[in-house]
Amino acid sequence: MKVFTGISALYTPFERLEQAAIAVRDGRISWMGPEGALPAEYRSWPREDLGGRGVLPGLVDAHTHLVYAGSRLEEYLRRAQGESYEAFLEAGGGIHRTVRATQAASEEELLNLARARLRKLLAGGVTTVEIKSGYGLTVEHEIRLLRVIRRLGEEGPCRVFPTFLAHVIPTGWEREAYIQAITEELIPEVARGRLAEAVDVFCDRGGFTLDETRQILEAALRHGLRIKAHAEQFERTGATRLLSELGGLSADHLEATIPEDWKALAQSGTVGVILPVAAVVLRKPLPDARRMWDAGVKVAVATDHNPGSSPVYSLLLALQLAVALGGLSVEEALVAGTANAALALGKPELGRLINGAMADFLVVNSREALELFYWWGDSMVHSVYVAGERVYPHQ
Template sequence: MMPTRWDLLLTHANLASFAGDMPFGLIEDGALACADGRIAWIGPMRELPPGASATHVEDLGGALLTPGLVDCHTHLVFGGNRANEFDMRLNGASYEDIARAGGGIVSSVRATRAASEDELFAQSLPRARALLADGVTTLEIKSGYGLETETERRMLRVARRIGSELGITVRTSFLGLHALPPEYKERRDDYVTLVCDTMLPELAAEGLIDAVDAFCEKIAFTPAETRRLFERATQLGLPVKLHAEQLSDQGGAALVASFHGLSADHLEHLGDTGIAAMAEAGTVAVLLPGAFYALRETRLPPVAALREHGVPMAVATDCNPGTSPLLSLRLAANMACTLFRLTPEEALRAITVDAARALGLDDRGTLAVGQRADLVRWNAKHPAELCYWIGGSLARTIYRGGCAIPA
């Protein structure tokens, strides 16, 4: 039953609903109403119920309205930065060269371990604000720069604090198997045991973990070690996801799909077996063009094959200090179009509905009755403009749970 009076009514908007059969789910000259933080009505202006009213009514004058954007893969909480490695790469060093020389992830581990919780929060909050100013209303943040229990705990606590401070949804992923810490260089199995039997259950019991991730790669952790972690996560009732097939095909995508994982991420070296497994399991392919760009990679993820097999594709910033210092999800969507040849509609679905799916969230990502009223009003008329413009500020107003906050 329609409420007597809605909380918010937005009129004369171009609504990119990402629902229905029209491209972008576009409703031209549409209206959208919110009540109690949810979408209560959506449709063309001509179908607006007679006498409809709201506490706040805004005429958008033909502006574009979309769901709030979802950044489903970030490493946003970290200490320091790795601008020096950017310099090294431009002087010829590869990602693997830097990692084997003690740089890469391990250098961020040192800086993150040295930072207090308040220092990590102070360094990380501006990065989150930058993403939000570009339209992000749901954000995933991974741990993985602690590689010991207390620092992993601090990172996850900071991620929770960011969500509370900004009034948005932050989903956390425990990434204990990100890199082998230096103190365990000769005791690899002991570290995997620590992650599986101590870190993961302790931090899960504290309510700090929403999902479990790992880096399955020659320079990181083997499929067998990853499986061990996923089995423990499953025992604890936690969903899994995986950094897979970024530098080589280790069978990670098929592995995470065998656990009905939420997503497999990166995927430049993904093969047919992994694609088929992901399609059968419904595992989302998360494409990370920022890392592809920063690392100057040349091998493209198999987008055509993913399309052919009906694997949903998400796009994320992969915001991290070493290989994707990217603070704009809209720019990531542009990169996905220009570098990976996604269409604008695919790219926008990849940062809304399919990105939400990659986080296991089905209450956002589309404009439909009952969905969260996380919305963005843009200085644009047509959805394709969000992928067309390279950089700049297009978000005019962000609505979180139906409450407007100027971007």
């Protein structure tokens, strides 16, 4: 147990508190409020003075593809000369190239690569990360990736939310046979081994159709798993409305959504996750975050870290783009990268600093906590805490 003092300002993220203190017991916030109002019972607890700095909830990256091997630099260079992402995918490159490199790598290599990436996210203030499989494709290789994701979560310090992603049909497979392998072998095994909390489907051109997506998501629900989808990135498929109908945690991407889809999200409470870096890298327009927010959608923002369309280590950069290009205010972007992102994982105890929540927070190297969002390309993260323990920089 410990009391944190010396907090110039704190965002819950919905409210701003001045001169705050936080009491932490067993990794959770047992009291928070103005330092002057600290109840007598906490006055004898050990204290840590944060030096008059601003405090924000630890950032939550609700959409990453962190476990893979190989590089797509060549594709990146050629796309920068005007070739399209979909053309690489259709020609057996793109995702398929990463699949070949990932299948060829050992479990230890994959673990080491992903661990190094996770550390970079942590240094940027991220305390919870969703990690998808999806570059294994066969039953054996997907299970291997999910084991790597589980080990990352066991190692800590970042909290890891594991998701099985049905990504693309592997070369040489019949569509129907592959979907059967997913619904009758992979999903049951994932559920039995508790290897993932959710199932995600890439529902788009080059991925799965809406009908196939429904079959996979319904199999996931039958096995007690939560559901998500890559929805409406290149084409409007109906995946957003399907997710809303089935009670999905989130529909992600949303570049090609229309107001009708936002209405479905707002009514169901399914979170709309936007991925601004992927849109910018692919030279596509961002989804209209401003109008989605105003339509009542719970909007979250994530990195979509992956070697093809979003080679980025900074969730903050994604949030800054959601402000600059998506029309969110800085205060809204903070909610989109913390409390709303945690809801996209079904974890309301994360991403907010309130009584009973997990004490995951970042300390900003300024009296003004929102100054973090002001400077581009120069991190103002002073330190990061998970469950009330400092995890960055290492002590």
